[in-house]
Amino acid sequence: xxIVRISNxxxxxxxxxxxxxxxxxxxxxxxTGIVRDDGGVTAIxxxxxxxxxxxxxxxxxxxxxxxxxxxxxxxxHRVGIIPVGAPVVVVGTxxxxxxxxxxxxxxxxxxxxxxxxxxKREHYADGSAKWVEAKASDEARAERWV
Amino acid sequence: xxIVRISNxxxxxxxxxxxxxxxxxxxxxxxTGIVRDDGGVTAIxxxxxxxxxxxxxxxxxxxxxxxxxxxxxxxxHRVGIIPVGAPVVVVGTxxxxxxxxxxxxxxxxxxxxxxxxxxKREHYADGSAKWVEAKASDEARAERWV
Amino acid sequence: xKLVYFATVREAIGLSSEECHVPQDAxxxxxxxxxxxxxxxxxxxxxxxxxxxRFALDQEMVTGDTLLGAxxxxxxxxxxxGG
Amino acid sequence: xKLVYFATVREAIGLSSEECHVPQDAxxxxxxxxxxxxxxxxxxxxxxxxxxxRFALDQEMVTGDTLLGAxxxxxxxxxxxGG
Numbered sequence: 183x184x185i186v187r188i189s190n191x192x193x194x195x196x197x198x199x200x201x202x203x204x205x206x207x208x209x210x211x212x213x214t215g216i217v218r219d220d221g222g223v224t225a226i227x228x229x230x231x232x233x234x235x236x237x238x239x240x241x242x243x244x245x246x247x248x249x250x251x252x253x254x255x256x257x258x259h260r261v262g263i264i265p266v267g268a269p270v271v272v273v274g275t276x277x278x279x280x281x282x283x284x285x286x287x288x289x290x291x292x293x294x295x296x297x298x299x300x301x302k303r304e305h306y307a308d309g310s311a312k313w314v315e316a317k318a319s320d321e322a323r324a325e326r327w328v
Numbered sequence: 329x330x331i332v333r334i335s336n337x338x339x340x341x342x343x344x345x346x347x348x349x350x351x352x353x354x355x356x357x358x359x360t361g362i363v364r365d366d367g368g369v370t371a372i373x374x375x376x377x378x379x380x381x382x383x384x385x386x387x388x389x390x391x392x393x394x395x396x397x398x399x400x401x402x403x404x405h406r407v408g409i410i411p412v413g414a415p416v417v418v419v420g421t422x423x424x425x426x427x428x429x430x431x432x433x434x435x436x437x438x439x440x441x442x443x444x445x446x447x448k449r450e451h452y453a454d455g456s457a458k459w460v461e462a463k464a465s466d467e468a469r470a471e472r473w474v
Numbered sequence: 475x476k477l478v479y480f481a482t483v484r485e486a487i488g489l490s491s492e493e494c495h496v497p498q499d500a501x502x503x504x505x506x507x508x509x510x511x512x513x514x515x516x517x518x519x520x521x522x523x524x525x526x527x528r529f530a531l532d533q534e535m536v537t538g539d540t541l542l543g544a545x546x547x548x549x550x551x552x553x554x555x556g557g
Numbered sequence: 558x559k560l561v562y563f564a565t566v567r568e569a570i571g572l573s574s575e576e577c578h579v580p581q582d583a584x585x586x587x588x589x590x591x592x593x594x595x596x597x598x599x600x601x602x603x604x605x606x607x608x609x610x611r612f613a614l615d616q617e618m619v620t621g622d623t624l625l626g627a628x629x630x631x632x633x634x635x636x637x638x639g640g
Contacts, residue, residue: 195356196342204413208364210341211357213430215640218354228639229564231632234616259639267350271640281469284359284434291426291640297618299632300639301564313565316636323427361557374556375481377549380533405556417557437557443535445549446556447481459482462553 183254183276184247186239188230190262192269198258199274205253207276211283213291215271217264223304227311228261228270231299235259238298246275246289250282257290259300289327296324329400329422330393332385334376336408338415344404345420351399353422357429359437361417363410369450373457374407374416377445381405384444392421392435396428403436405446435473442470475542477510479520480551483527486520496542503529504538506548521550528553558625560593562603563634566610569603579625586612587621589631604633611636 185201195214202210217226243255254276264270273290277283302314331347341360348356363372389401400422410416419436423429448460478491500506504524511521521527529536530549542548561574583589587607594604604610612619613632625631 203362206365208362208366210360210362211433212359213426214356215426216349216354216356218424219352220354230639231561231563231613231616231634233630234613234632237616238618278364280359280361280437284430284437287357288430291430295640296637298637298639299563299613299634300637301635302638303564313635314638316638376556377478377480377530377533377551379547380530380549383533384535441557442554444554444556445480445530445551446554447552448555449481459552460555462555 184240184243185254185256185258186236186243187256187258188232188235189258189260191260193258193260193272195269195272198256198272201256202254202274202276205276206278207253207283208278209280209283210274210276211280211287212272212274213287214269214273215291217266217268217270219266220304222306223266224307225263225265225305226270226314227263227303227305228259229301229303230259230261234299239294242290242293242297245293246286249289250275250277250286252277252282252286255286255290257294259294259298261300263305292320292323292327295320330386330389331400331402331404332382332389333402333404334378334381335404335406337406339404339406339418341415341418344402344418347402348400348420348422351422352424353399353429354424355426355429356420356422357426357433358418358420359433360415360419361437363412363414363416365412366450368452369412370453371409371411371451372416372460373409373449373451374405375447375449376405376407380445385440388436388439388443391439392432395435396421396423396432398423398428398432401432401436403440405440405444407446409451438466438469438473441466475506475545476547478547478549480549482552483520483550487514487516501541502538503531503536503540503542503548506542507538507550510550526552558589558628559630561630561632563632565635566603566633570597570599584624585621586614586619586623586625586631589625590621590633593633609635
């Protein structure tokens, strides 16, 4: 069970993860990324590369299932304008035992941050906007999985 | 925000985790343990040490918040008879950035498995029941956090 | 002192809890457990292998060499298996 | 070949995509990007620092030294920042 979804509309983490239940797994791990009110940010805007995005997320899931025995994995990423407090991304995995689901979930979000074709712009109350710079710490976390 | 709950009734992971949203965090990680149909198991039965259980889980959350900067943490554990496919335990954490929530969630479930006063008995279709033995692999995972 | 038993220990002894007078010469958890084993054949069977037992003194996990002090409750149980 | 631009690259060039004839002597992604920079001042500004650019050839992430081969689409963009 491998599900990738790109959504322009608000995402509900529990709905995205619902497909992971009932697979017979004993462990379900998930990560949800939420827009933070970071120094006056009112919303973020997510641009992506439509013809590449889904395939890129699917490849991440393939890499995770090659590495760990998973019963299922889900990645849902929202695009467009996303207000503070709303989920941007939901990653979830199911496995028989907990180590696999916990590690695969961390792997998927770490690699998504450095490999999936999304770009984030922060919007401020005064109407200005600023592209977010890639972080060296994200590169370092992704490197852990190489 | 530190919440510990022991429940005799069915638990809904998303309801248990709801308190973690709206804390201003950018990251929410969670783990749900589910009863597996393991070699004909129809249900498990969870015994616990009522006067110790909540304090023990609360201490785990204290240990996690001493180690990582968390905005919130939740542990809900079900006790009594729990059918196959139902959640046994839900652990969730919220933090500004993802590393803290991902690591703290793994820490909490790993330590819960070796330190919290719960004992599990498997029930089979023929009416028999068997206490689950503690696993060396759980000890090993908990040791990683020492 | 109140003794409380859980899981396989509770089943083997056939009791959830019982009272116990702490003898003068029982200083540690291990000492007291050795005394409790003498209570019956069931106690002896349940408590003979200390390495397979875990203890909590006043609801805090402790090891066999912990001093009893003024504790009110000793819990004896197998390694935990929750989650 | 189709060129597609995203985020800061798209904004600096002022286009989401454009067509481009691949010259005979442009063998690698880096070669082609160097040729594209000559198109305008905006292209030059957007593409001058290869170390701050990332590339995808037919929707697969590649590095500047990757051969163009028979690829149909080159995407040029800054390091990704999703999640």
